[in-house]
Amino acid sequence: MPMLIHSFAQIFGMDPLPVDRGSIAFFSRATWIQHALGDPCAFHTTLYAASAHLDAFQGANISTMTLYHHTVALQLLQGRLHDPDAVMSESLMACVATLVFFSAAFGDKESSGIHKKALMKMIKAKGGLVDPTIGTFLSEVITAGVLSEAIIIDTTLDIPFLDVPPTPLVPPSFFISAILRRAATKKGGYYNLSPSTTEIFREIQSVISLQSDEPGIRAKWASRIAPLLLSLDHRHTGQFINDEFLVSDTEAISEACHVAALIFWLLFLDDHEYLAPFSMDVLQLLVEKLRFAVSCGSMDTWMRTAPEAHTFP
Known part of the structure; x- marks a missing residue:
């Protein structure tokens, strides 16, 4: 049990890395864990999240521990939701949002849909996500969970009282x-x-x-991107002749951003006549270079500089 709590603090709270006060990571490692220790529903949901993340990280099947905490969390949630005297708390909504995310992450479309439907009803009952008592953490967790579910399961992104x-x-x-x-x-x-x-x-x-009916603008960008693509050495696909230059986080991040921009422009302008000679081999090379650049940067740097609203869970 303590191992999973510690794991949750490390994974979602990024402990012991320095994080900004008010961020999701700060809330997860401090306020949320303290709250979970006094709320059985939040407690088992927290341990389920930590255990499920460890299963996914290790590439293992869903463990017995994960199934146990998931089952108990569901039982407690159902009991609270069916209790007419129970208060529709914001922590309860955060628990359901967590289940929405992990159900989608595990490819369980039916369960994620059920959890999402319940979450939407709870949001409507609360009158939206404006000025939540526990701060912007709740709205960010719900938004991130529902957004992730919409992307993974390919469903409609819809949150009551928000113009999505x-x-x-x-x-x-x-x-x-x-x-x-x-x-x-x-x-x-x-x-x-x-x-x-x-x-x-x-x-x-x-x-x-930029619209396709603006050939002048598109031609200008195509002419800028073409020389950069030509500079790639097609004979070294999967081999990185500039490995020695990625010796710091700054250089790794700079290279990753540079390659990501090339990929973006290649995909954005792929129908332009100037870029016609470039094949999927070029895109594959760019993807491999991007993966390499990302791997050269330390994980904590990427996490601490990422938009907080998109890093949970």
Whole structure:
């Protein structure tokens, strides 16, 4: 039992790494664990999350420990939900959101759908996610869980009282616009993004707003990306002749961002005549270079610099 609590603090709280106060990681390692120790439902949900993550990380089948805590958590949740005198607490909603995520992660579409339906009813009963007592943690956990479920299971992203655009999201993406709008208005507790992260989304929005009926703009970007793609050594697929230059986190992150940008532009402009000569071999090489660059950076650096709203669980 203590091992799973410690594991939860390390995995979701990123303990003992320094994290910002108010972040999901900080809440997970402090307030949430303290709350879970006094709430049987949150306790078993927390241990289930930690155990399920360990199973997935080790590439193992669902363990007996994971099944046990999952079963007990479900029993306690059902008891609370069917009790007319029970209070529809926010911690209960966070527990259900956790079950939504892990059910989707394990490919259990039926269970994730049931949990998600219950969660949506709870949100409606509470009147939305505005000004939750336990802070933005609840809205971020619910949003991350439901968003992950929508991506993994390919379902509609829909949260009551939040203006979430319907899927599929195609350029120009209304999802990006919604992120920027909520980041600017700070309404609904949907995103709590830093100015630098918001600026990245603004740049993405400016790019995806380019339409196919603007050949002049697309030709300009295609002419810029082509020389960079030509610089790739096609004869060294899977071999990295610049390994020695990725000696620090800064260089690894810089290389990862550079290669990710190349992949983005290659996919975005793949229908342009200037990029016609480039084949899937080039894309495969870029993907391999990206994986290598990511592996060269320390995991804690990636986690501590990632948008907090997208790192749980």
